[in-house]
Structure formats: C-alpha cells, structure tokens
Amino acid sequence: MIFKNNLAFAQRLDQQDPLHHLRDEFLFPQQNGAPFIYLCGNSLGLQPKSAREYMSRQMDNWENLAVEGWFEGATPWMFYHKELKALMANIVGASAAEVCPMNTLTVNLHLLMVSFYRPTAKRFKIIMEAGAFPSDQYAIESQVRFHGYDPKDAIIEVAPRAGEATLRTEDILDTIATNGAETALVLFGGINYFTGQWYDMPAITKAGHHAGAVVGFDLAHAAGNVPLQLHNWDIDFACWCSYKYQNGGPGGISGIFVHEKHFADTSLDRFAGWWGYQEEQRFKMEKGFTPEMGADGWQVSCTQVIPMSLYHASLKIFEKAGFIAPLRQKSLQLTAYLEYLIQEVNTQLGFEQYKIITPKDLADRGAQLSIVAQHHAKEIFNALVAKNVLGDWREPNVIRLSPVPLYNSFQDVFHAAEYLMAISKDLISPKQ
CATH class of the missing domain: 3.40.640.10 (Type I PLP-dependent aspartate aminotransferase-like (Major domain))
Known part of the structure; x- marks a missing residue:
C-alpha cells in the first residue's frame, strides 16, 4: 500500500477497516476532558466495557x-x-x-x-x-x-x-x-x-x-x-x-x-x-x-x-x-503506517531524529515500534503525554509506541505522528 500523510487518508483507512467497530468495546483514559491516543497496549491493554x-x-x-x-x-x-x-x-x-x-x-x-x-x-x-x-x-x-x-x-x-x-x-x-x-x-x-x-x-x-x-x-x-x-x-x-x-x-x-x-x-x-x-x-x-x-x-x-x-x-x-488472523492483517497496516509517518517526521526535520530499532521486516515484529529519540528524548515523551498521546518510556532514550488493532485507529496513528512533528519542531533545530 502507498501511504499518504494526511488526515483524509487515515479516515479512509478507518472507513475500510472491518474491525473498526471493536474500538467501541473499550474504555479510553481521559486527560483534560479528552481521551488519550492510547499507544501503550504493549504494557497494559485497555479495559473492555464488558469487564465490569x-x-x-x-x-x-x-x-x-x-x-x-x-x-x-x-x-x-x-x-x-x-x-x-x-x-x-x-x-x-x-x-x-x-x-x-x-x-x-x-x-x-x-x-x-x-x-x-x-x-x-x-x-x-x-x-x-x-x-x-x-x-x-x-x-x-x-x-x-x-x-x-x-x-x-x-x-x-x-x-x-x-x-x-x-x-x-x-x-x-x-x-x-x-x-x-x-x-x-x-x-x-x-x-x-x-x-x-x-x-x-x-x-x-x-x-x-x-x-x-x-x-x-x-x-x-x-x-x-x-x-x-x-x-x-x-x-x-x-x-x-x-x-x-x-x-x-x-x-x-x-x-x-x-x-x-x-x-x-x-x-x-x-x-x-x-x-x-x-x-x-x-x-x-x-x-x-x-x-x-x-x-x-x-x-x-x-x-x-x-x-x-x-x-x-x-x-x-x-x-x-475472529481471533488473531484478522487482527494481524490490520496490525501490519497500522504499524507500517506509523513507521511511514515517523520517517516523514525525520524527512521534515532533515535528519534521523527518530531511529526505529524494531525490525523493519514485518515478519519479525508485532504491533510495537521502539523508537530511539536522538535529542531531547524524555522531553519529547513528556510533551506527547501532555498532548494526550500515551506511549511507553524506556531508558535511556527509547519511546515505545504500540498501535493495537483491537482498539487503535489509523487516525490515532496519524494524530500521534502529527503531534510528534509539532513537538519536534519546537524542541529541535533543523539538521541538528
């Protein structure tokens, strides 16, 4: 698939997603009256509404x-x-x-x-x-x-x-x-x-x-x-x-x-x-x-x-x-889209600020991307959380982001990358 870095493209992928309705089965944490873009299912999955x-x-x-x-x-x-x-x-x-x-x-x-x-x-x-x-x-x-x-x-x-x-x-x-x-x-x-x-x-x-x-x-x-x-x-x-x-x-x-x-x-x-x-x-x-x-x-x-x-x-x-097979198909697309958008951020910054250490081969990875932030790593992570993007921090400079196919959307991924771009521009000089 040829990805595009715009909201309309992400919305179209969500409209075509046969599993998109499953998102409504889960409760999303809130901050300042708005739900998080939750990309931390590799650490703790969301609560199903049916759990209670x-x-x-x-x-x-x-x-x-x-x-x-x-x-x-x-x-x-x-x-x-x-x-x-x-x-x-x-x-x-x-x-x-x-x-x-x-x-x-x-x-x-x-x-x-x-x-x-x-x-x-x-x-x-x-x-x-x-x-x-x-x-x-x-x-x-x-x-x-x-x-x-x-x-x-x-x-x-x-x-x-x-x-x-x-x-x-x-x-x-x-x-x-x-x-x-x-x-x-x-x-x-x-x-x-x-x-x-x-x-x-x-x-x-x-x-x-x-x-x-x-x-x-x-x-x-x-x-x-x-x-x-x-x-x-x-x-x-x-x-x-x-x-x-x-x-x-x-x-x-x-x-x-x-x-x-x-x-x-x-x-x-x-x-x-x-x-x-x-x-x-x-x-x-x-x-x-x-x-x-x-x-x-x-x-x-x-x-x-x-x-x-x-x-x-x-x-x-x-x-x-339908258990894992349909979820895997969506997961491959979600994670590949996130990878594409992170590379777009690097391109706009003019250097590799974000190095993905998770294998590039789809067969060698699941829903997680581990991203080394070359500069201002912890500041960037904290700024993402302040913008309602919740991933996972690992010392010394790794941000783990996991778009989970049961409840994450392509719009989640797009907006997370959009915030990452804005934060990076504020904190990092071009071609630093």
Missing part, C-alpha cells in the same frame, strides 16, 4: 451463592477455567487441553521450569536472549542457583552484534548448535520487550530439539499480538500474561501451554497443589499426588475467579474479531 459485567456476574454469585458458587449457578467456579481454555487455545495455536489460565506470569515460569529444566552433570546450561525482561533473568538465575550451578557457568546469553540492536536468527541457531551437548533448556521471549523483535520461534524450537534440549517461551509480548502455533511448532512449554495485548486487567491472570506430548510423562517433576490433582478425585482429599491430565495438571491453587472473569471479557472480544 463479567466481574459483576461472579460478584453476584459470591453474594447470592457464597461457597455454593463453586458448584452452583450458571458458571460454577470449579469449572470456570474451562470456559476460557477454548478461547485461549485460539490465541496461541493449541488445543484446549494444552492451555490453562492460572497464577501470574513469573510464578508460572518458575512452575514450568521445575518440570522442564532438569539439568545433569553434562547437560545443565540454559540459552536465552541477552536483554530479556528482568523478571525472566531473575527467574532463570534463581532456578540455576537452586540446582547448585553458578549463573556465569550455566546461562548463555545471545547478544546482538556490535552496532546492532536486534538478534540475528543465525546467531541464535549457531549458539544452540555450538553449545547443544551441554544445553538443557532453550528459553526465549517470543517478542523482546525492548526492541519489539519477534524471534523465529519455529526455527529456535527445531534447533533446540535437534541439540537434545527442551524449548520454552515467555509470550508476554507475543500472545494476543502475533499469530502463534505452539502445538504445530512443537514447542514444549510457554507462559504469558493477560494484561498486555489481551486486556486482562493490571496484574491479570496468566496462562500456560504444555505440549500434549508431555501429558503422560510421569518422570516430570512439578510443584504440586490440590487444584492440579485429578478433578474427579480431588475432593476425596487423599494423599499421593495424581495430576489431572493436560495443562490443568500444573495448577496449584484454586481458580482465581475474579481475575479470570476480566480475562474472559476480553477473550470474547477476540472471538468477535
């Missing part, structure tokens, strides 16, 4: 049924997670049996590493991306220490080449091949939180398995953002949060994926709890843990009903959208 309704149903069940709500009412809490599983499966490309909503992201990462990081004297290393989200770094370091290893010896980080911001797939695959005999686990983010790079998950998985390692992914920035096929890609395990692209609310419930090939593996360790026990036998309260078949067998504590209801509300909007 879904939560109120469960509050009513609590009020009217109290403890009987576990087994009575339209959505008994004992089985409520099953209403979400089929919806979640469509988000990540899995069967309903392979996914489960539970806990929070880093808790689930730890629980899954208990099962899938099984170091031996010869095979004990973990390969991960350098610059992974800190929580992943801390979790992996602590797991390595828990097994008696020094992170300096046991963790291999794949870093970008000198002068580059993102990883080359061949460097990831070469690292796996070189260290394969000593590698127990390959654990990457699906999309890097800082650069927005979407890693080649099928290739990484294939290389990890060829080396004899287990392969898992943290999909915090990928689930609900890009098309995933976790089952078909033969990924061993994954986990994600619901509060970014999936709009599950702040600190919202997490989800896990465990490939069905592991369901019958009784050798897998796990930190067990009674909600992961065989469902039909759970209330016999017997000793000796027998897990429920499927991802549900990794549950520990009772269903988190209220957080689950908020996630449920958003998943139903994904269902209205």
Whole structure:
C-alpha cells in the first residue's frame, strides 16, 4: 500500500477497516476532558466495557451463592477455567487441553521450569536472549542457583552484534548448535520487550530439539499480538500474561501451554497443589499426588475467579474479531503506517531524529515500534503525554509506541505522528 500523510487518508483507512467497530468495546483514559491516543497496549491493554459485567456476574454469585458458587449457578467456579481454555487455545495455536489460565506470569515460569529444566552433570546450561525482561533473568538465575550451578557457568546469553540492536536468527541457531551437548533448556521471549523483535520461534524450537534440549517461551509480548502455533511448532512449554495485548486487567491472570506430548510423562517433576490433582478425585482429599491430565495438571491453587472473569471479557472480544488472523492483517497496516509517518517526521526535520530499532521486516515484529529519540528524548515523551498521546518510556532514550488493532485507529496513528512533528519542531533545530 502507498501511504499518504494526511488526515483524509487515515479516515479512509478507518472507513475500510472491518474491525473498526471493536474500538467501541473499550474504555479510553481521559486527560483534560479528552481521551488519550492510547499507544501503550504493549504494557497494559485497555479495559473492555464488558469487564465490569463479567466481574459483576461472579460478584453476584459470591453474594447470592457464597461457597455454593463453586458448584452452583450458571458458571460454577470449579469449572470456570474451562470456559476460557477454548478461547485461549485460539490465541496461541493449541488445543484446549494444552492451555490453562492460572497464577501470574513469573510464578508460572518458575512452575514450568521445575518440570522442564532438569539439568545433569553434562547437560545443565540454559540459552536465552541477552536483554530479556528482568523478571525472566531473575527467574532463570534463581532456578540455576537452586540446582547448585553458578549463573556465569550455566546461562548463555545471545547478544546482538556490535552496532546492532536486534538478534540475528543465525546467531541464535549457531549458539544452540555450538553449545547443544551441554544445553538443557532453550528459553526465549517470543517478542523482546525492548526492541519489539519477534524471534523465529519455529526455527529456535527445531534447533533446540535437534541439540537434545527442551524449548520454552515467555509470550508476554507475543500472545494476543502475533499469530502463534505452539502445538504445530512443537514447542514444549510457554507462559504469558493477560494484561498486555489481551486486556486482562493490571496484574491479570496468566496462562500456560504444555505440549500434549508431555501429558503422560510421569518422570516430570512439578510443584504440586490440590487444584492440579485429578478433578474427579480431588475432593476425596487423599494423599499421593495424581495430576489431572493436560495443562490443568500444573495448577496449584484454586481458580482465581475474579481475575479470570476480566480475562474472559476480553477473550470474547477476540472471538468477535475472529481471533488473531484478522487482527494481524490490520496490525501490519497500522504499524507500517506509523513507521511511514515517523520517517516523514525525520524527512521534515532533515535528519534521523527518530531511529526505529524494531525490525523493519514485518515478519519479525508485532504491533510495537521502539523508537530511539536522538535529542531531547524524555522531553519529547513528556510533551506527547501532555498532548494526550500515551506511549511507553524506556531508558535511556527509547519511546515505545504500540498501535493495537483491537482498539487503535489509523487516525490515532496519524494524530500521534502529527503531534510528534509539532513537538519536534519546537524542541529541535533543523539538521541538528
């Protein structure tokens, strides 16, 4: 598509957008009596208008049924997670049996590493991306220490080449091949939180398995953002949060994926709890843990009903959208339009004030663009917020902007760039 830098063009794209009506399903934060142009769904998704309704149903069940709500009412809490599983499966490309909503992201990462990081004297290393989200770094370091290893010896980080911001797939695959005999686990983010790079998950998985390692992914920035096929890609395990692209609310419930090939593996360790026990036998309260078949067998504590209801509300909007494929088509256009407009700003300024470090290849990115501001970075970010454009700041000089196809419009993107141009002209001398 040939883009144009004018409002009429953006309005025409919105008129042609078959998903534009979904914008009305969400609540936009306000400032000075006007809604924000919200481009921060990569950090916290907007609240669905239906979230209060879904939560109120469960509050009513609590009020009217109290403890009987576990087994009575339209959505008994004992089985409520099953209403979400089929919806979640469509988000990540899995069967309903392979996914489960539970806990929070880093808790689930730890629980899954208990099962899938099984170091031996010869095979004990973990390969991960350098610059992974800190929580992943801390979790992996602590797991390595828990097994008696020094992170300096046991963790291999794949870093970008000198002068580059993102990883080359061949460097990831070469690292796996070189260290394969000593590698127990390959654990990457699906999309890097800082650069927005979407890693080649099928290739990484294939290389990890060829080396004899287990392969898992943290999909915090990928689930609900890009098309995933976790089952078909033969990924061993994954986990994600619901509060970014999936709009599950702040600190919202997490989800896990465990490939069905592991369901019958009784050798897998796990930190067990009674909600992961065989469902039909759970209330016999017997000793000796027998897990429920499927991802549900990794549950520990009772269903988190209220957080689950908020996630449920958003998943139903994904269902209205036709899940990920239609959203991906819009996302590609939205993000490409934003990229075009940022380059237009650079052209008008006469130099590259804004350098996009997110990969240019559409296949290597989702809805996020990470933009290095060469001059006055924090001032520009603050000025955008003052103009009701809310993105995301990352030190030392990166502005992350994420046009989310469920609720952002082409006019949002146009006006954000328009404000960016005006602010830049005020703060930056031409050809600075």
